[in-house]
Amino acid sequence: MNLSTDQLNQLSINIDHWVPGHSVDCVIFGFEDQKMKVLILKLKGINLWTLPGGFVRKNQNLDEAAISILKERVSFQDVFLNQFHTFGGLDRKDLDSLHELLGDQNKKLLAWLGQRFITTCYFALLNIKSVVPQPDPMSNQCKWVDLNNLPILYADHKEIIHKAFSHIRIQLNYLPFGLSLLPEFFTMTDLQSLYESLLIKKLDRGNFQKKMLKLGIFERHKKKITGGAHRAPFLYSFNLTAYNKLLKDGIGFM
Amino acid sequence: MNLSTDQLNQLSINIDHWVPGHSVDCVIFGFEDQKMKVLILKLKGINLWTLPGGFVRKNQNLDEAAISILKERVSFQDVFLNQFHTFGGLDRKDLDSLHELLGDQNKKLLAWLGQRFITTCYFALLNIKSVVPQPDPMSNQCKWVDLNNLPILYADHKEIIHKAFSHIRIQLNYLPFGLSLLPEFFTMTDLQSLYESLLIKKLDRGNFQKKMLKLGIFERHKKKITGGAHRAPFLYSFNLTAYNKLLKDGIGFM
Numbered sequence: 001m002n003l004s005t006d007q008l009n010q011l012s013i014n015i016d017h018w019v020p021g022h023s024v025d026c027v028i029f030g031f032e033d034q035k036m037k038v039l040i041l042k043l044k045g046i047n048l049w050t051l052p053g054g055f056v057r058k059n060q061n062l063d064e065a066a067i068s069i070l071k072e073r074v075s076f077q078d079v080f081l082n083q084f085h086t087f088g089g090l091d092r093k094d095l096d097s098l099h100e101l102l103g104d105q106n107k108k109l110l111a112w113l114g115q116r117f118i119t120t121c122y123f124a125l126l127n128i129k130s131v132v133p134q135p136d137p138m139s140n141q142c143k144w145v146d147l148n149n150l151p152i153l154y155a156d157h158k159e160i161i162h163k164a165f166s167h168i169r170i171q172l173n174y175l176p177f178g179l180s181l182l183p184e185f186f187t188m189t190d191l192q193s194l195y196e197s198l199l200i201k202k203l204d205r206g207n208f209q210k211k212m213l214k215l216g217i218f219e220r221h222k223k224k225i226t227g228g229a230h231r232a233p234f235l236y237s238f239n240l241t242a243y244n245k246l247l248k249d250g251i252g253f254m
Numbered sequence: 255m256n257l258s259t260d261q262l263n264q265l266s267i268n269i270d271h272w273v274p275g276h277s278v279d280c281v282i283f284g285f286e287d288q289k290m291k292v293l294i295l296k297l298k299g300i301n302l303w304t305l306p307g308g309f310v311r312k313n314q315n316l317d318e319a320a321i322s323i324l325k326e327r328v329s330f331q332d333v334f335l336n337q338f339h340t341f342g343g344l345d346r347k348d349l350d351s352l353h354e355l356l357g358d359q360n361k362k363l364l365a366w367l368g369q370r371f372i373t374t375c376y377f378a379l380l381n382i383k384s385v386v387p388q389p390d391p392m393s394n395q396c397k398w399v400d401l402n403n404l405p406i407l408y409a410d411h412k413e414i415i416h417k418a419f420s421h422i423r424i425q426l427n428y429l430p431f432g433l434s435l436l437p438e439f440f441t442m443t444d445l446q447s448l449y450e451s452l453l454i455k456k457l458d459r460g461n462f463q464k465k466m467l468k469l470g471i472f473e474r475h476k477k478k479i480t481g482g483a484h485r486a487p488f489l490y491s492f493n494l495t496a497y498n499k500l501l502k503d504g505i506g507f508m
Contacts, residue, residue, distance in 0.1 A: 019275065019370075019372070020274070020275070021273060021274070021275070021276070022275070022276070022342075022372060056342070058370075059344065060344075061342050061343045061344055062340060062341075062342035062372070063342075083339060083340065085337060086316060086337065086340040086374045087316075088276075088310070088315050088316035088374065089315045090313065090314075090315050116273075116312075118273070118276060118316070118372075118374075120340045120342065120372075170424075170425055170428050170504075171424055171425075174424050250424075252506070
């Protein structure tokens with residue numbers, strides 16, 4: 001199924017407002033069921049999943065373009081956003097898929113979209129429970145998928161996701177990932193699961209909790225209500241002042 | 255002084271070979287006299303220093319464009335090169351300076367150069383003593399300057415340098431900066447100076463050496479020949495196998 005004539009017209013009219021050959025893609029990470037998740041969209045007409053992305057308006061800088069995408073897809077709020085890499089390979093064009101999507105109706109648009117697109121990529125970290133993702137005009141579905149179980153993705157989008165994740169791991173000590181990915185109140189087990197997902201290794205429970213609590217960046221709250229009353233775990237939240245102060249020099253935890 | 259007609263013609267002919275609106279800039283770092291240095295070029299005709307940079311050929315990917323620049327400026331060899339950020343601000347065009355440089359002779363070129371340029375930036379780490387930098391066709395001088403004492407630079411190039419340095423600091427545990435910036439044989443004092451320049455703080459000598467040598471990534475050689483025979487420091491080099499193995503998981507030194 002091709003795009004409707006209306007949708008095509010809408011795109012064509014806008015061509016002149018956009019920077020040619022440059023796009024922005026966002027790898028939006030969340031954490032749920034003890035797993036890192038990524039938000040992907042399903043392109044209309046062709047059976048392929050993509051990252052949320054878009055073009056750059058001539059009156060927009062790159063950060064603004066990325067923020068627009070996040071606003072539209074996840075109603076941008078409390079999202080940590082970071083540019084991490086620009087992909088400019090010669091194979092960054094995909095005329096076959098575009099042909100399938102657009103047909104032969106609009107040659108100007110096809111030529112514009114068919115040039116090599118250099119794409120500047122951002123990663124975002126957010127609390128899955130706080131957003132309701134929306135598909136864009138080019139897509140009809142969006143969903144969270146496991147980082148470790150990605151479907152076939154458009155062009156080099158899988159490579160982009162893996163690169164984003166490796167950047168997060170390298171910058172781990174400087175990123176407010178706990179604050180961004182966890183709900184406001186969490187247990188030490190939640191935090192440990194998150195660390196384990198990012199470090200890709202199991203950690204010793206006692207040792208983890210001791211080291212973490214020593215950092216002085218948490219506030220302890222009432223115990224989490226569970227079935228059994230005894231051994232219910234404490235809930236914690238971040239002490240923002242202490243957390244931000246520590247992040248500046250890097251949390252040298254691992 | 256404007257560019258010569260020959261130089262202008264050379265640039266104009268090439269316009270069609272280049273990706274419009276996209277450039278690549280390189281922050282080339284070296285280490286000398288216990289200080290971090292950056293390589294800059296002086297633009298012909300206007301009294302401004304710039305970073306080594308260039309356009310992207312339509313048949314080049316971004317990494318290839320950066321490698322060309324390094325090859326031409328410092329005869330690329332043993333250089334650690336890493337993309338770190340793409341700058342796409344709306345103010346990334348500088349028609350006044352271009353007017354001064356190009357005059358009114360070539361309106362097509364002026365318009366081409368006068369559009370907003372999104373620039374993808376790389377940092378390189380190299381041993382200053384191993385290279386003889388060359389100016390490019392747009393410049394008539396190049397020199398190493400102290401990172402902490404930069405002259406006035408073209409457009410946002412100062413911001414680009416500071417961003418590059420902050421990326422190096424964040425990725426410190428994963429970068430082969432010792433191997434790239436130091437000569438093959440070095441003393442522990444050389445290594446400590448380098449660490450101090452990157453961490454921007456003084457370190458305790460005894461503690462530093464103890465921690466460093468514990469990493470098991472060095473080979474010890476003959477003592478450095480100095481004036482007095484006693485207390486001459488040992489020379490070290492990296493054991494590449496051990497060093498690269500440790501870098502994979504990050505050298506958790508600081």
